[in-house]
Amino acid sequence: MKGEILTEYDQEQIQEGGEEKISSLSDYFKGISKTPLLSPEEERKIAIKLKKERDRFIKSVVELINIFKKNPELLTLLKKEGKSEKDLDEAKENLVKAREFSNFVIKNKERILKITDNLDSTIDELKKAKEKYDEYKKKMMEANLRLVVSFAKKYTGQGVSFPDLIQEGNIGLSQAIDKFDYRIGKRFSTYASWWIRQALSRAITDQAKAIRIPVHIAHLIKKLTVISRKLEQKLKREPTPEEIAKEAKIPPEKIKKALGLSQEIVSFETPVGEEKDTPMIDFIANPTIPPPVYEVTLEMLKKDVRELLEKVVKDPREFEILKLRFGLEGPTYSLREIGKRYGVSRERIRQIEERALKRLRAPAEQKGLRGYLELLDFIRSQYKESYI
Known part of the structure; x- marks a missing residue:
């Protein structure tokens, strides 16, 4: 649902055919602006009703779960739908899982009643409790959607689109509503802020869909990886960087150009390789790529990068740190390892x-080396966990 701003509740309703999809940001902003903010008293009243209906809903879920666990035929029905007894246990403790279980029960009511006909009123009670809880949850959601937007604005420009940030923030808001207990004495907006910020931070960390890696680099690493694995089978050992380079028959100048010039945004899902059969994420973020491939890729431009460092970086300590980090005269070093060498913290080395x-960025870009520097740092982080 790329580009759409949907709450967890909305997503469920869409799956059930109940809600229209939001088509644009402008429509969304117009919609949420029409919902008045809640006064502290109004917020408290809804929060009290939420707690009451949540407890009622969970009680109904637990009652039905206990019945299911004692009835082999009901458990068989559950398993036919791809669920297990473990899911039942989790539903007792997790509201999202409880909602999934309730959806299963409501959807399969007729089949359940054929197995045991004395659950009619219990299932109806579950459905009513769920509907009332959703009603009050929706009111709380709608009254706080502007809060999500205000936080989302602060997280823009970090790899996740504004609409996607809003959607992730709305999911955080939904989780806050599920967890909130008015008896703690805080305003809901204060409580929800933490959940929204957590969701936004997680989105930036986990859901950025593109990285600044040249397309040609993806193809190059793919090709060198295949060659390395073939040589390893043939030689019965790990091939050397020189053997891979010789087998690849790629002039160093051509590799320099491939690594240094293209600056396209590449999706993790982009198919790469000659047959376009492998998503980039399958190998670019895979620590099992043969180390010699990295060595071949990175050795090509070390001389140019060193010359650039010597021209731009005048501070001897900064020069030494970058030289160690980029492995210009040997292995690459982690921030922690460099910190130990200089007797300072890892964070201090990171700042330097x-x-x-x-x-270094501007002159590197002018010389067509920016792609190399970005690739080098990215590969280092993927190749060895201790590099952070």
Whole structure:
């Protein structure tokens, strides 16, 4: 549902055919602006009703789960739908799982009643409790959607689109409603802020769909990886970087150009390789890529990068740190390892490195080396966990 702003509740309703999809940000903003904010008293009244209906809903879920666990035929029906007894146990503790179980029960009511006909009123009670809880949850959601937008604005420009940030923030808001207990004495908006920020931070960490890696780099690493694995089978050992380079028959100049020029945004889902049969994420983020492939890829431009460092980075300590980080005269070193060498913290080394790299970016781009520097840092982070 890329580009649509949907709450967890909305997504469920769409699956059931109940809600129209939101078509644009402008429509969305117009819609949420029409909902008045809640006064502290109104918020408290809804929160009290939410707690009451949530408890009622959970009680109905637990009652039905206990019945299911004692009835082999009901358990068989459950398993036919791809669920297990473990799902039942989780539904007692997790409201999302409880909702999934209630949806299953309501959807399969007739089949359940054929197995045991004394659950009619119990299932009806479950359905009513769920509907009332959803009613009050929707009111709380709609009254706080502007809060999500205000936080989402602060997280833009970090790899996730504004609509997707709003959607993720809305999911955080939904989780906050499910967890909120008015008896703690806080305003709901104060409580929800933490959940919204957590959801936004998680979205930036986990859901950025693109990275600044040149398309040609993806193809190059794919090709070198295939060659490396073939040589390993043939030689019965790990091939050397020189053997891979010789087998690849790619002039160093061509590899330099491939690594240095293209700056397209590449999706993790982009098919790469000659047959376009492998998503980039399947190998670019895979720590099992043969180390020699990295070595071949990175060795090509070390001389150019060193010359650039010597021209731009005047501080001896900054120069040494970048030299160690980029492995210009040997293996690459982690922030922690460099910190130990200089007797300072990992964070201090990171700050020095960041300051030096900022000065390095513009001239690196002018010389067509920016792609190399980005690739180098990215590969280092994927190749060895201790590099962070």
